[in-house]
Amino acid sequence: MAQANASTLRRFNRQFTQRIGALDDRFLGQNRPLGTARLLFEIGRGERRVLKLRSRLGLDSGYLSRLLRGLESEGLIRVEPDPDDRRRRIATLTRRGQREWNELEARSERLAQRLIGPLSPVHRARLDEALLTADRILTSASATFRVVDPRSSDAAWAVAHYIRELDRRFETGFHPPDATEEDARILEPPDGVFLVMHSDGAVVGCGGLRALECGVGEIKRMWVRESLRGVGLGPRLLAELEGHARRLGHRRLLLDTNATLTEAIAMYRRSGYAEIERYNDNPYAQLWFEKMLDG
Amino acid sequence: MAQANASTLRRFNRQFTQRIGALDDRFLGQNRPLGTARLLFEIGRGERRVLKLRSRLGLDSGYLSRLLRGLESEGLIRVEPDPDDRRRRIATLTRRGQREWNELEARSERLAQRLIGPLSPVHRARLDEALLTADRILTSASATFRVVDPRSSDAAWAVAHYIRELDRRFETGFHPPDATEEDARILEPPDGVFLVMHSDGAVVGCGGLRALECGVGEIKRMWVRESLRGVGLGPRLLAELEGHARRLGHRRLLLDTNATLTEAIAMYRRSGYAEIERYNDNPYAQLWFEKMLDG
DNA sequence: AGAAATCTCTGACTAGAGTCAGATAATGGC
DNA sequence: GCCATTATCTGACTCTAGTCAGAGATTTCT
The missing domain is CATH 3.40.630.30 (Gcn5-related N-acetyltransferase (GNAT))
Known part of the structure; x- marks a missing residue:
């Protein structure tokens, strides 16, 4: 029973990452490397503190610093010291960065729409519920x-x-x-x-x-x-x-x-x-x- | 409705790949690079035809050739021409390769077990069902x-x-x-x-x-x-x-x-x-x- | 105030991932 | 038998990802 369960998770993981995850990566890295795209994506989602970005993306500080400098020199973000603690830094999207981020979002959205496109409303709703349930249970498992x-x-x-x-x-x-x-x-x-x-x-x-x-x-x-x-x-x-x-x-x-x-x-x-x-x-x-x- | 649905898929994708996928990658690439590990894994799962491996993993022929040569020189696989069409080649695990593959499998299994470890049998069964449903519907969507x-x-x-x-x-x-x-x-x-x-x-x-x-x-x-x-x-x-x-x-x-x-x-x-x-x-x-x- | 800790940055690396052009060998169609 | 096609291999690359040591600037602790 517990055995059967772990293999369901593994099988799902293989299928899912192959079908969805890989596509997602490819879409994100359309014009820029994956690491950079992920970083831009996270900043756009609202996490502006460099320290948190580092832990969330699991990056080396030197590496992240370089990625930030890259985005900055492209004019997509601005990096400034945190007024509360001037050792820390805060990254914000510039107008151009915001536009770029919106495009990433739209692309991801279109891809997701296309993936569920062939499904009937009934099956979309069922998929929705199944994913929500799985997500809730997995979140609980990792608490x-x-x-x-x-x-x-x-x-x-x-x-x-x-x-x-x-x-x-x-x-x-x-x-x-x-x-x-x-x-x-x-x-x-x-x-x-x-x-x-x-x-x-x-x-x-x-x-x-x-x-x-x-x-x-x-x-x-x-x-x-x-x-x-x-x-x-x-x-x-x-x-x-x-x-x-x-x-x-x-x-x-x-x-x-x-x-x-x-x-x-x-x-x-x-x-x-x-x-x-x-x-x-x-x-x-x-x-x-x-x-x-x-x- | 359709809108809400695509975002469920996207949110799930983010959460899931972060929680499960990333761990899976790390386990696979314990001692060897990810690409090599994935290749070994696929061969062990039963796909021995080099041509199919290339399309399944989406690799450049030159790149795959090099990966194969690497595994071969480590003594983990043997690559031989396909008797039916001697342009094609077939990769088989050696005894050592099989042992190595079993270890990968066991590691993956332990990881999956650990992930669902904190769940009660009831919630494991529910997770199982939700993942199975989601997998079936997504498979249908991509038909x-x-x-x-x-x-x-x-x-x-x-x-x-x-x-x-x-x-x-x-x-x-x-x-x-x-x-x-x-x-x-x-x-x-x-x-x-x-x-x-x-x-x-x-x-x-x-x-x-x-x-x-x-x-x-x-x-x-x-x-x-x-x-x-x-x-x-x-x-x-x-x-x-x-x-x-x-x-x-x-x-x-x-x-x-x-x-x-x-x-x-x-x-x-x-x-x-x-x-x-x-x-x-x-x-x-x-x-x-x-x-x-x-x- | 001085020492220790924290956060970020820079320079110098290494290794993995992937691309491309062309070579080689086998196959299939005419 | 000749030619186009297919599958793989080789060499020569590029670029991304990631590591490590150490420097600078701030903050916190004592």
Whole structure:
């Protein structure tokens, strides 16, 4: 089963890169070398910081520098120091560069259109769905967990999304009483932990654990990016937090939630959480769960 | 809608090649350059004819020759003239080459396993299905039609599969009375036509058209490879045959079929074919259809 | 303020990827 | 048997991709 699965991925990879990828490369490198075209493409897509470009494209700094100089001397980009940190540099498209980029885009678009051209609307829609599903699952597969300071920018970004969503979904809105600073303190080592999930360099979820009393922990701030729900990230995040709880010596984990969060509730139940009586006075909570940790 | 669709394909392509493809390249080129590794890989997969290798990998003949010589001097392959045509050459793996290839395979397999490692069995199965669907639809999208001599090897291969399948599915078995030679003659220009569908260099379906009487044609030998059913190849093949029928001056198209071929029957109905009375004495036929061609 | 670290650039390389023109040998058509 | 065609090989190139060491300019740490 797992065997069969990996070979599907490999077969698909061969077919796909041969059919789509190769064409894509050739289109990009129409008039200029592939490396240069990829760089121009990335700058046009919005990544202007040279440092980020280097890591995203996986290039040697010397090599990238030369590529940038090449594009600059062609008049397609302008490279200037970052005012925030003058060691860093920022590349922006000139008017000519923008035009060139638009052309690359259009060419890529036409190619993609041509590839799906023979398909009926029904099969286009099915292809769309299949690719979206595959992409979501692969993104989930490559997600990584990182313990971060709850005050870090990644954590703040995730929690802000968490709060915004609850505010949208709760009938009463959501305006948590905890001062963020205090909230951060309890989710911080040594008594707590705050995890951020990353995939492809972007934050895709978060979750925190705090100590309630001796041997008892509480899950807080669990959130998964909406576009990535239903692909198993929630259970993995939960399992990760449970691992930390065990290491902190907890034997029992609690959490509270709101009745409108039906998917989350279903996931808690699937993951072995059982409903219990109210254990706190959180005004937004309508359901309470516990799970005993063994081992 | 069509717009949204092409961008899904493009987005997927970017994500996928970045995540999977790049890794795959790196694994292949562990100890040797990518071009050499790809060549070794293809030979190991079973393509031993140098001519085919060149077209599959899209390489210059001089370049390929040098790559082959490189592998040969490393003792990984042996290149010999093709006994059937001594201009052509055939490359075979030596024992060492086979071992090397197995290692490449194992490395690729481990990589794929690692990529899907974090997924639950449920999500692996879903990924599997999504990739299979996408692959089938993309294969269908890249299918091309070619008019061939019904006696050509591609046509014979397809018709043999057609007959084998009907023999399996008909309760009575299928042993068509037509002498193949006569059968071929009626599906040949100027009065008939025989089409073969190709995708990725492989035959994926066929269909023939013959003249019955003035202004009336008949569809024969329609077949689509089983692994590619349900992705719209049948209707496209049918439409193609109808185009030929129009050009040959037919105003009415007939076809017969057997009740066990339910998917085909559904497709004929969807494509505008209406059931009519028996019009021939084909002992295997149980249903008869017609379609009026306009324009 | 001084030292260490960070980011970018330059110069000097190497190797891989690919092109092109022509040579050589075998085949197929007349 | 002769000629055009086909498949491969060789030599002589070019250009891209990528590496490495070290220099300069800034920033951060102590």
